Amino acid sequence: MSSATDFIVNGTQLIKASKPDRLTILLLILVAAYYVALYFQQKARHYAPGPTPWPIIGNSIPTEKSWLFFHSLCKIYGPIVRLSLAGSEMLILDELEDIEELLGKRSSNYSSRRQLTYAGKYRSVEKRLVLLPYGPLLKKQRAAAFQMLNARVVGGYEGIQERGSIKLITDLLKQPTKAYISIKWYTAETLQTLVYAKRFSEDGNDLRTLLHILETFIQDIHPARHPVDIHPILDKLPDALASWRGEAKEKHGNEFTFYLRLLREVKQRMDNGDNLECFAARLWEDAEKNGLDETSMAYREPIPLPVPHIFEAKPKSSSSSTVAGSAFEAGTDNTAGSVLWALVAMLNYPETMKKAQVEIDRVLGRNSNMPPSFKHFEDLPYCTAFVKEVFRWSPVAPVSAPHQSLQDDVYKGYFIPAGTTVFPNIWAIHHNEKRYPDPFKFKPERFMPENGEKLTTESLNEGHCGFGFGRRVCPGQYLASKSVWMGVVSLLWGFDILPPTDASGKPVLPDPSAVRNGLTAEPDSFDIVMKPRRAIDVDALTQAWAN
Numbered sequence: 201m202s203s204a205t206d207f208i209v210n211g212t213q214l215i216k217a218s219k220p221d222r223l224t225i226l227l228l229i230l231v232a233a234y235y236v237a238l239y240f241q242q243k244a245r246h247y248a249p250g251p252t253p254w255p256i257i258g259n260s261i262p263t264e265k266s267w268l269f270f271h272s273l274c275k276i277y278g279p280i281v282r283l284s285l286a287g288s289e290m291l292i293l294d295e296l297e298d299i300e301e302l303l304g305k306r307s308s309n310y311s312s313r314r315q316l317t318y319a320g321k322y323r324s325v326e327k328r329l330v331l332l333p334y335g336p337l338l339k340k341q342r343a344a345a346f347q348m349l350n351a352r353v354v355g356g357y358e359g360i361q362e363r364g365s366i367k368l369i370t371d372l373l374k375q376p377t378k379a380y381i382s383i384k385w386y387t388a389e390t391l392q393t394l395v396y397a398k399r400f401s402e403d404g405n406d407l408r409t410l411l412h413i414l415e416t417f418i419q420d421i422h423p424a425r426h427p428v429d430i431h432p433i434l435d436k437l438p439d440a441l442a443s444w445r446g447e448a449k450e451k452h453g454n455e456f457t458f459y460l461r462l463l464r465e466v467k468q469r470m471d472n473g474d475n476l477e478c479f480a481a482r483l484w485e486d487a488e489k490n491g492l493d494e495t496s497m498a499y500r501e502p503i504p505l506p507v508p509h510i511f512e513a514k515p516k517s518s519s520s521s522t523v524a525g526s527a528f529e530a531g532t533d534n535t536a537g538s539v540l541w542a543l544v545a546m547l548n549y550p551e552t553m554k555k556a557q558v559e560i561d562r563v564l565g566r567n568s569n570m571p572p573s574f575k576h577f578e579d580l581p582y583c584t585a586f587v588k589e590v591f592r593w594s595p596v597a598p599v600s601a602p603h604q605s606l607q608d609d610v611y612k613g614y615f616i617p618a619g620t621t622v623f624p625n626i627w628a629i630h631h632n633e634k635r636y637p638d639p640f641k642f643k644p645e646r647f648m649p650e651n652g653e654k655l656t657t658e659s660l661n662e663g664h665c666g667f668g669f670g671r672r673v674c675p676g677q678y679l680a681s682k683s684v685w686m687g688v689v690s691l692l693w694g695f696d697i698l699p700p701t702d703a704s705g706k707p708v709l710p711d712p713s714a715v716r717n718g719l720t721a722e723p724d725s726f727d728i729v730m731k732p733r734r735a736i737d738v739d740a741l742t743q744a745w746a747n
């Protein structure tokens with residue numbers, strides 16, 4: 201039998217060369233065995249096609265513009281593509297019929313979420329609606345959300361949305377360069393008023409805190425953002441070797457303290473005899489009936505706040521905070537992002553802006569001194585088509601929130617194992633030439649009703665898939681689309697949205713494909729010139745808002 205010692209007798213040079221040789225051969229055998237096993241497993245089970253995953257690490261998924269990467273794979277392998285992230289199965293769906301079948305018709309199997317260790321287990325103590333697995337807690341939280349956000353009920357919130365849009369206009373008149381923060385303020389304050397019956401303080405501290413929470417959360421939920429979500433075994437490491445755990449818990453502490461404070465303020469005001477009309481008040485009233493504890497309520501309506509110290513989560517009190525917080529969080533950024541995309545569209549397609557403004561002036565009068573309200577909705581079909589086209593042209597959630605399957609399934613002959621994370625590529629559907637001819641062009645006309653048909657506010661959510669699918673469809677969709685409509689028509693009424701010019705006088709236009717990082721897609725920062733279109737009585741508007 202030859203051994204390392206034999207070679208030492210014959211010369212050190214030889215021993216150094218022979219050790220790596222054996223290792224290399226062993227590695228080659230292991231890699232070959234992996235691929236052979238993979239090949240036979242795939243053959244036997246008929247997985248969907250896709251790029252061959254690397255051993256151990258699997259396929260790599262970019263954290264930026266993942267929808268474009270997914271679509272490029274579908275162009276090579278077909279509309280259903282399989283990926284693997286360190287052993288976790290993933291399925292990319294590029295076509296609506298497959299999404300409707302799996303996430304819609306088979307939704308009892310495809311309505312869970314991939315369990316994220318960083319954002320789910322530690323940052324959200326497993327209570328945040330958007331990350332919950334399919335089960336009793338999800339059903340409770342969604343039922344409570346539905347009660348407060350269904351299409352019929354949101355009709356009662358129109359006054360809040362209209363007042364919010366008046367403030368948006370006055371803010372922009374006073375500070376025309378602050379469009380970004382004014383739009384975020386509009387969407388966040390609308391939600392804060394609905395959830396906690398409270399406006400932001402003038403210093404904007406609460407808003408800044410909320411935006412910070414949202415920004416980091418959107419990054420944290422990307423499945424490839426934190427190594428522990430790719431290799432869950434890392435969660436076995438002790439705290440000393442897993443600094444990310446403390447970081448996630450700290451984020452939870454900060455946001456939970458914020459939500460809880462807002463929730464408790466509402467309770468305090470109710471105890472003082474205030475008759476509050478807001479989600480949080482209803483949650484307190486129905487807490488027992490809904491079976492939600494304080495943590496669930498706090499997260500479910502969306503309001504994140506920065507708190508200077510670390511708050512250790514107490515899971516036993518964890519249900520009511522989440523309900524309140526989730527709506528606030530889930531709604532603010534997506535709604536604001538859609539209004540920002542509308543501005544990008546106005547700058548790149550000024551003829552559509554003009555057409556919408558002509559419609560508004562025809563209905564309200566060129567000299568109207570109050571902006572549009574929901575009573576004008578039916579008479580503004582082009583504006584409605586404009587907003588729907590924004591949802592299609594630049595969906596703020598281009599791959600939705602991925603769903604996860606609970607059981608093994610077979611679809612179109614492909615084996616889909618339990619625990620597969622399914623990415624419905626909303627962006628790809630919205631840019632499918634057959635469905636929407638000339639898909640990269642912003643063209644509201646494609647959504648104009650035929651034969652003078654009257655549109656209802658619910659029609660804002662039809663003809664595109666911007667709000668997701670099946671049993672996880674966005675519960676805030678009816679509120680959201682109306683907030684976007686209100687914000688966009690108010691801006692169109694009050695301002696010409698113009699591009700700045702460079703030194704040579706050429707307009708500087710925002711690039712519609714430039715987005716901020718994350719699983720969602722907000723436009724990258726851009727400059728605009730907001731030129732008032734009419735003489736607006738700011739004092740009268742401010743008075744209307746205050747009332």
Ligand code: HEM
Pocket residue numbers: 329330331332342345349391526527528530531532534535538596597600601602603666667668669670671672673674675676677679680681684
């Ligand atoms: C234009 C604005 C909005 C867009 C485009 C949008 C889109 C979406 C999408 C695509 C999903 C994932 C659906 C799926 O998994 O299939 C979602 C989930 C969710 N949205 Fe929205 N949303 C918006 C505004 C809102 C608002 C205003 C609220 C609350 C008031 C809200 C609350 C939620 C919640 C709680 C979830 C998680 C649902 C679950 O996991 O079961 N969203 N939204």
